[in-house]
Amino acid sequence: MTEKTFDAGDFTLKQVREYVWELPQEDDMRVPGRVLASETLLEEITDDKSLQQLRDTTHLPGIQKYAIAMPDAHQGYGFPVGGVAGLDAENGCISPGAVGYDINCGVRMLKTNLKYDEIKGHEAELVNSLFANVPTGLGGGAVVDNAPVEEILERGVQWAVEEGYGVESDLAHCEDEGFRPEADPAKVSQKAKDRGRNQAGSLGSGNHFLEVQRVTDIYHDDVAREFGLSDDQIVVLIHCGSRGFGHQVCTDYLREIEQTHQGLLDELPSKELAAAPAGSQLAEDYYGAMCAAINFAWTNRQLITHQTRQVFERVFDRPWEEMEMELLYDVSHNIAKREVHDVDGEDKELFVHRKGATRAFPAGRQELPPAYRDVGQPVIIPGSMGAGSYVLRGGENSLSETFGSTAHGAGRLMSRTQAKNEYWGEDVMDDLREDNEIYVKAESGATVAEEAPGVYKDVDEVVAVSDALGIGDTVARTYPVCNIKG
DNA sequence: ATGTGC
Numbered sequence: 344m345t346e347k348t349f350d351a352g353d354f355t356l357k358q359v360r361e362y363v364w365e366l367p368q369e370d371d372m373r374v375p376g377r378v379l380a381s382e383t384l385l386e387e388i389t390d391d392k393s394l395q396q397l398r399d400t401t402h403l404p405g406i407q408k409y410a411i412a413m414p415d416a417h418q419g420y421g422f423p424v425g426g427v428a429g430l431d432a433e434n435g436c437i438s439p440g441a442v443g444y445d446i447n448c449g450v451r452m453l454k455t456n457l458k459y460d461e462i463k464g465h466e467a468e469l470v471n472s473l474f475a476n477v478p479t480g481l482g483g484g485a486v487v488d489n490a491p492v493e494e495i496l497e498r499g500v501q502w503a504v505e506e507g508y509g510v511e512s513d514l515a516h517c518e519d520e521g522f523r524p525e526a527d528p529a530k531v532s533q534k535a536k537d538r539g540r541n542q543a544g545s546l547g548s549g550n551h552f553l554e555v556q557r558v559t560d561i562y563h564d565d566v567a568r569e570f571g572l573s574d575d576q577i578v579v580l581i582h583c584g585s586r587g588f589g590h591q592v593c594t595d596y597l598r599e600i601e602q603t604h605q606g607l608l609d610e611l612p613s614k615e616l617a618a619a620p621a622g623s624q625l626a627e628d629y630y631g632a633m634c635a636a637i638n639f640a641w642t643n644r645q646l647i648t649h650q651t652r653q654v655f656e657r658v659f660d661r662p663w664e665e666m667e668m669e670l671l672y673d674v675s676h677n678i679a680k681r682e683v684h685d686v687d688g689e690d691k692e693l694f695v696h697r698k699g700a701t702r703a704f705p706a707g708r709q710e711l712p713p714a715y716r717d718v719g720q721p722v723i724i725p726g727s728m729g730a731g732s733y734v735l736r737g738g739e740n741s742l743s744e745t746f747g748s749t750a751h752g753a754g755r756l757m758s759r760t761q762a763k764n765e766y767w768g769e770d771v772m773d774d775l776r777e778d779n780e781i782y783v784k785a786e787s788g789a790t791v792a793e794e795a796p797g798v799y800k801d802v803d804e805v806v807a808v809s810d811a812l813g814i815g816d817t818v819a820r821t822y823p824v825c826n827i828k829g
Numbered sequence: 830a831t832g833t834g835c
Contacts (some may be wrong), residue, residue: 445830482832538832549830590831677830758835786833 344606351389354398362808365409366394371612372401374398374757377409379745381808382413385798387756392418393425399612405435407686409691411745413700414752414808415800420444421615424699425754429746430621432681432692434606437626439600439633441696443677444593446583446633448551449639449770450723451517451673452734453648455666457577459557460541462824469555470782470825472654475646477553478545480786480829486646487543488503492536496528496544497751499638503645513645515712516670518702519820521645522638527631532595535632536707539588539639544646548790548829550752551583556821563818569718570671572794572819579668580821581647582725584677585640592636596629602672621694632677636676641739644673671734671825672721675699676751680712684746703737703815704748722815724806725755728783729796731822733806740813749815750806753799766792782825790829 347358350597356364357379364385366376376397378385388394393416400410400422407429416425421440428441458728462469478484486508493504500521503509514521519699528536546553558576561567572578601608604626608617619626648670652663659666669760679696686693706719715721719737719807726732730753741747757765768788775796809815 443830448830547830548833551830584830587831594831 346352351386352386354394356385356755358626359547362812366398368401369765372398372407374401375409376412377806378412378416378669379812380414381804382799384457384804384808388416392534393423395504396423397426397462399616400426400441402612402618402619403428403436403438404432404607405431407431407691413750414732414805415699415750415752419698421613422698423774425750426571426698427700427745427748428697429684429693430696432621432664432694433712435621435694436618436660436694437621437629437679437694438616439593439629440615440617441604441698442633442642442679443698444590446589446592446636447675447678448677449644449673449675450776451644451648452671452723453579453581453668454571454671455577455579456657457666459575459577462577466782467827469658470657470784470827473553473651473829474784476654477648477827478576479827481548481636484540484545484646486650488541490540490543491527492540495524496521496531496635496638496680499641503642505734508649509645510728513648513670515714517673518675521641523633523634523689526638528635530628530631531592531635535588535591535595538591542586544643544650546583546647546827547586548643548787550794551827552612552728552826553651554580554728554826555824557824558581558730558819560820563736563816565817566718568820570734572734577824578821580723580725581642581644581650581651583647585636586643588639594631595630600625601828627704633679637675641673672723674723676701684742684745685789699751700748701751703735703741703745704747705737705739705741708747722749724750724752724802726802727796727799728794728823728826729779729781730799730802731820733802733817734819735806735809735815736818738813738815741815743813745814749809753802753805755798756800759793762793762795763789766797768792771795781823783828785828787829
């Protein structure tokens with residue numbers, strides 16, 4: 344029997360089994376690469392640098408098992424967006440490019456007890472009020488002006504709750520309970536702190552958005568019930584990151600690593616993968632600064648949650664508690680974390696890098712909060728603003744296949760520049776409203792063009808692969824009602 | 830993604 348292969352331009356992938364493809368280990372690769380995708384999705388990454396970047400990643404010291412590209416992978420800075428790498432936390436390294444510029448870019452889902460027919464007719468008022476109360480776009484704008492950055496960096500959502508921007512239960516429904524105690528504000532540059540000070544509580548630009556959605560499909564009744572999701576329910580999705588703060592932290596440490604660890608850099612195939620050796624002072628410093636940026640991003644999403652609750656109170660004229668606007672979960676899409684994983688029958692501490700990938704721990708994993716320990720964690724995968732999103736549950740196979748991870752979105756099909764040549768923002772908004780009853784309000788028409796539904800892959804296909812592999816199980820699907828963007 | 834560059 345001949346082995347099935349896939350010819351992806353410069354690379355030939357070998358099929359391991361359905362939806363699992365291997366980039367064979369050769370030359371100086373330390374491990375093989377793996378792509379988790381259907382053939383349709385594979386075809387969409389043959390013309391960009393995704394596979395080259397996946398291959399480059401396998402050169403990182405201490406990389407375990409294989410470098411992984413998720414079904415939604417596309418090219419990024421150094422390392423694919425939609426990439427996962429587990430690097431030995433003792434003898435390996437940590438790489439800012441494999442975390443991403445937008446540290447802890449992520450998404451949270453806020454539930455309500457409202458049904459779609461209760462908000463129908465209020466879409467325009469809702470979208471205008473959200474747009475007026477949630478700062479969007481490039482540059483400044485904040486829910487909290489001149490914010491106490493040091494406290495936010497140290498305590499994350501805990502700070503926000505103490506200040507009245509949330510409630511105790513928000514903490515239990517956020518990855519890492521809303522803050523990383525390893526955060527070290529002393530390792531963050533003044534420049535980063537200055538940029539963050541007036542951006543606490545702001546959506547930003549690009550693919551970031553706040554979207555009101557309705558639940559349209561339930562695929563797994565028992566899990567949906569545990570998650571508090573039901574047909575026709577209104578939910579809110581908040582997608583944003585650490586703004587200029589995280590960007591500055593990434594920039595600072597890339598430069599610092601290039602200066603301090605030139606020897607390691609010379610051994611790597613790409614300068615964009617610059618890494619600090621595990622155990623070095625710089626690795627510790629970056630980890631502390633990255634954790635601070637993670638806390639900043641969680642606080643950012645918490646402050647936007649606060650604004651959202653207030654807007655709903657005004658539009659629907661009742662307290663948010665009465666509308667049961669509780670968090671389902673807040674998941675990170677761009678992080679590295681010390682986690683213990685089984686590698687060839689041995690427990691090993693790794694820096695798990697997830698860049699454009701979501702943690703997808705199954706039931707039983709000790710990091711999960713009590714609410715989800717027996718069912719598995721919610722995983723939130725946004726599609727484009729025309730497609731809606733999915734809620735999944737961390738799958739049983741994620742620990743053995745992907746260091747406990749799955750996809751994070753639909754994945755881009757084309758560059759932003761290309762998108763602006765293909766689409767005009769106003770037309771995209773008109774089409775969405777007229778054809779799909781989706782109300783979009785944005786700071787910039789160019790951003791809408793960059794994010795037009797047609798620039799994204801088919802999120803249904805991405806999620807189908809995750810479900811088939813058992814790394815993230817499909818629980819529910821949502822469809823957009825209204826959306827605000829930068 | 831980003832006070833839209835190296």
